[in-house]
Amino acid sequence: MRRSRWMDDDLDALAEMADTFFEKECAPHEDRWREQQHVDRGAWAKAGSQGLLCLSIPEEYGGGGGTFAHEAVLARSQAHSLSTSLGISVHSVIVAHYLNAYGTEEQKRRWLPKMADGQVIGAIAMTEPGTGSDLQAIKTKAVKDGDAYVIDGSKTFISNGHHADIVLTVCQTDCDAGSKGFSLVIVETDRPGFSRGRNLRKIGQHGQDTCELSFNSVRVPQSNRLSEEGTGFAHLMKQLPQERLILAATAVATMEKAVELTIDYTKERTAFKQPVFNFQNSRFVLAECATLVRVAQSFLDDCIVSHLDGKLDADTAAMAKWWLTEQQNVVADRCLQLFGGYGYMEEYPIARIFADARIQKIYGGTNEIMKEIISRSL
Template sequence: MVSSIAINMDDSRSFLTEKHLLFKQSIREFLNKEASPYYDQWEKEGGIPRLFWKKIGDNGFLCPWLDVEFGGAGADFGYSVVLAEELEMVGSALGGISIHSDVVAPYIASFGTIDQKHRYLPKFITGEMISAFAVTEPGLGSELANIRTTAIKKDGYYIVNGAKSFITNGFNADFLIVACKTDLDAVPSHDGISLLLIDKDTPGFSRGRKFEKEGQESSAELFFDDASVPIGNLLGEEGKGLSYIMQKLQQERLMCAIGSLMAAKDMLDLTVNFIKERKAFGKKISKFKNTQFTIVEIATDIQLGRTFVDGLICKHLKGEKIITEVSMAKYWITEMAKRISERCMQLHDGYGNMGDYKIARRHRDIPVTTFYTGSDEILKILIAKNIGL
């Protein structure tokens, strides 16, 4: 059992009520029974089994914030935070569940028609349907306004052509929200972007190879070759796709910061437990001053990050617009977690390079988070603009 360093991650956090803590206890007990014992095998097999999705849904942990009308509990964002943190403590490969529950589902809840909401959201909650959000394209990077996947109207359908890459949950998704160009002549170009709801059995849709991407083994490349999507599968208004994405980036970036912070906390716990047992030159590594200084520096970074993020969570719960601060948190914490992974690997010495050690998986998984929801450079450009530069 890995012991935990005394970092403010639990009961004393101001936004957590007794009900949140009961939810936290329930999801932790569930994961200890249904996920942790099998996680290593799931990674070897290349993904989280559908049976687990169904189990986590049956236990009421998916999309708790959704309205009762669709099968949810009408809960606040605090429950999403608890879910994301507990999933991340098991391993990064479970992050696709948070994307399904707290990134994809909110688009339908906010912009979907009543028919679309009833068609998809109840199955999101039960885990019967796995979802993905497909924006990134080969060679595109963070330039969302320049996406090349097109969707042209013809005879009551959108005819979709193009490709998407590195899509979390893409390999096993039953349903995708896909960003497409519906107006090739729009000025500015981002006015021509729309979001389409595309089911897995859509004619012309296919999946390519499964990427063995760091921490996201269910990630995949997707292809659309004259894929026929009913016009009724348009999400929201035509041409408003980029606007919708920008509206949801605050929560998406906050979720990324939350997950990366928990990964950093887990690496600290793993490392402290290791150095308390490992000996060198006749004494435990934890007794060397240089080792102690390193651990103190890591713990301080994590505590500062936790204080910052918890403040943002409280503001997000109140509905405040904090995209600048959230962008700061996302880029700084993901970079911090990457630095921490290097330092923790060094303290593990040769054992850190052994694939069956959790610290090795953490070190493998964390770098990709710096590219989620926009690279560091893109976020810094946004922040610079928002602070008047």
């Protein structure tokens, strides 16, 4: 595996620690987590005790004081360990960063330290049953009542929904203001009127909980709103590039692992009295996949360097998200083919890699939406 140019000794040490954590604390439980469709609650506390949550949140709020590079290293270790059920990226890279960027001092001190140690688990609720990628069609409403909001609506496909203690909820606070009518409100999940629906059964990512959420006259103080009223949509547009970049980082790491597994398998598996790797088709497919991984890594590295410098624009983030997740699916499919029938068996990691990859082209904004974003700048 080629070492990225943005890596340093501190990040190398983090990678070693993260590898050990996922190998010892997550990998042995993955099969059980996939069966029960969620991780054990205690896994969050263990990650927090190791300092692996909120790595890029300032130390004054309990975080690691690192950068996006630290989150990317963690995502790579998680993908390489094949222990992908713990929804750290949603919790640390997305929810925590909304709080850090737009929260008041009181809000940050109230929630971020508990998120960093795993006491409080975060989720973000954008998608609704009838909206998908069309965020401006969100119908969940937050109506003022005294010093509170009364929230009514429903959300679906919510990662970390099963264990979430706080849900960053996108609401309409002014139905007549268009994109300026949305606000971000933190909803604690122990409030009356909040309920979780069933854990949704997916074709992949079985251990990563995904829920439906309902808000039935949930009363939340207006002090739980992030930033000014009506700024929600603008904040989403500002934060989505980082979300898309962490998806891209996961895509590349998964591609690397798929190729590694397939090289090992084809060198061990025999057919017609010789290793499968010895067939020209096998070597050519793997050569193509290895090249895709190398090109993908170079593109990702450029994006990460730009992001660390504060220069990553929405168009480039969209390019990274769509192209790298597309190649993730291409590589997973080609590698699975070289496993033959065993590639279709769930106990083989390549089968899980293949099934888990498919959602990458959908969440974080579908790849079709990514192309639409890119086309607007042409």
